Amino acid sequence: MHLLLPLASILGIEVDELIENFKKNAIAWGAIGLFGLIGLAFLLVAAHTALVAWIGPIWAPLAIAGFSLLVALGIYVVIRIIDNIASRRAARRRHSAETTALVTTAAMTALPMVMKSPLMRSVGLPLGGALAALYFLSKPGGRSGRNSD
Numbered sequence: 459m460h461l462l463l464p465l466a467s468i469l470g471i472e473v474d475e476l477i478e479n480f481k482k483n484a485i486a487w488g489a490i491g492l493f494g495l496i497g498l499a500f501l502l503v504a505a506h507t508a509l510v511a512w513i514g515p516i517w518a519p520l521a522i523a524g525f526s527l528l529v530a531l532g533i534y535v536v537i538r539i540i541d542n543i544a545s546r547r548a549a550r551r552r553h554s555a556e557t558t559a560l561v562t563t564a565a566m567t568a569l570p571m572v573m574k575s576p577l578m579r580s581v582g583l584p585l586g587g588a589l590a591a592l593y594f595l596s597k598p599g600g601r602s603g604r605n606s607d
Contacts, residue, residue, distance in 0.1 A: 502522065506518050506519065506522060509521055
């Protein structure tokens with residue numbers, strides 16, 4: 459922490475002002491949350507009163523509880539679906555990285571044996587260099603011989 463204060467002053471950041479803004483905003487967000495909960499409680503009371511008049515004093519709380527459980531179940535299902543999608547993407551990325559590492563390791567292992575061959579040195583290296591140059595020159599960011607004027 460002692461290192462952060464001089465670093466912040468070098469960057470022109472007033473730490474006291476940042477802390478004050480954080481406290482002020484934390485109080486504001488706390489107040490918003492509190493009054494939101496109060497509003498939600500009174501909405502539930504009003505819904506209960508209306509449902510008691512419509513379907514009776516026994517079924518009204520059951521209807522509110524059932525609706526609340528249904529919303530909670532819906533949120534749970536959505537969160538599980540999002541987590542499954544994220545884990546599949548992570549597994550796909552991990553599999554791709556492992557495949558790349560395996561291919562790179564195999565190529566690095568085979569390279570000394572392949573380079574011992576005189577045919578590879580006399581034909582393969584020039585051909586590989588030409589193919590690499592063709593690949594890099596044919597990329598959209600590369601120079602393809604066309605003038606961009």
